[in-house]
Amino acid sequence: MGSCCSARIRAHHSPQRDGQSSRHVSFDGRETSSAPLTPRNVGEILDTGSLKSFGYNDLRICTRNFRPDSVLGEGGFGSVFKGWIDEHTFKAAKAGTGTVIAVKRLNQEGLQGHKEWLTEINYLGQLHHPNLVKLIGYCLEDEHRLLVYEFMPRGSLENHLFRRASYFQPLDWNLRMKVALGAAKGLAFLHSPEAKVIYRDFKASNILLDSNYNAKLSDFGLAKDGPLDGRSHVSTRIMGTYGYAAPEYMATGHLTAKSDVYSFGVVLLEILTGRRVLDTNRPQGEQNLIEWARPYLASKRRVLRIIDARIQGQYTPSGALRAAILAVKCIAIEPKYRPTMVEVVKALEQLQDTGVVQTEEEAQRHIHFGNAQNSTRKTSSYPRPSA
Ligand SMILES: Nc1ncnc2c1ncn2[C@@H]1O[C@H](COP(=O)(O)OP(=O)(O)OP(=O)(O)O)[C@@H](O)[C@H]1O
């Protein structure tokens, strides 16, 4: 899963490390969704015209036998492999030719994996938007369950924010705001009357980036249809990922679009600070991002101190302040005080390209030394909380 602390929530269980055991059956009699989008049966779901049914053997060949060096990442569902197919026949192609795809292979036995696999096909087979990842097809053969997506060359936001490997340069301020806006548009679309879906698993690892850093939401295995008939919420088992799930949802299992808004606020805070929402590698008192950041977020004077030191000098104080205030609103304890995703999109649109324009030399200096002390531009260089 790539995250040291991103643990799936099991209903009424304590946090677990990642892996298959942290996923479980959640669909039971207590779930009360009915569905404008959901087709009635498995046959209809799989029969969605835009989706291609792949043979297992083709997916095996196109990922070079699921070779370890084809692995793009791993999550609770299974591993994700890079593969190549012919764009016309959809048959396996030689590595480096044809169309690149990402193949997610369920490596877990049991009902929950199958349900999430089917839920993903159900939603992504019907929902199409520039900020949702494109599902090309699936494979259902014997015990094999796989999903085939468009390949997202820049991987997940999680990798860009938290991986220290040299391949992942820290995203600059403007790109962070671009990614936040793209992801917000994806969520706004899901919440719109035409889709009316609650995503339920908004987190940095589920935001994938194309070559131009356009953000696309992936992983619809936990998505739910929003409440119908004037109801305020959907009752569910509590599922999602620790740290990202809204407190009222964790307490009651009542799911609303505002639960997603909370998760968005958490990710926005991760984007601004460069810190994971839960990180046991940090000292006591800093492991929970929300608790650590709250005192800073409460004060306009102090809020800029928590912005990621690696992007110091790239933003104007007013831009950073507005972004931080937006995050604070999204993580309001009371759901009614959180903005809607449409309002979040509007706020983020105003934050596009608010970064300080840097010369190439200045940009290099930030990458190598991570400070802007020598810059003569109007930059934000604030005392930071000690690590
Ligand atoms: N379409 C894709 N293109 C490129 N890389 C992808 C694609 N889908 C997934 N990945 C990579 O594979 C990783 C694992 O994805 P996956 O969705 O299985 O797990 P996760 O989101 O990290 O964790 P979880 O299972 O808790 O959601 C992602 O973080 C990403 O780096």
Ligand SMILES: [Mg+2]
């Ligand atoms: Mg994922």
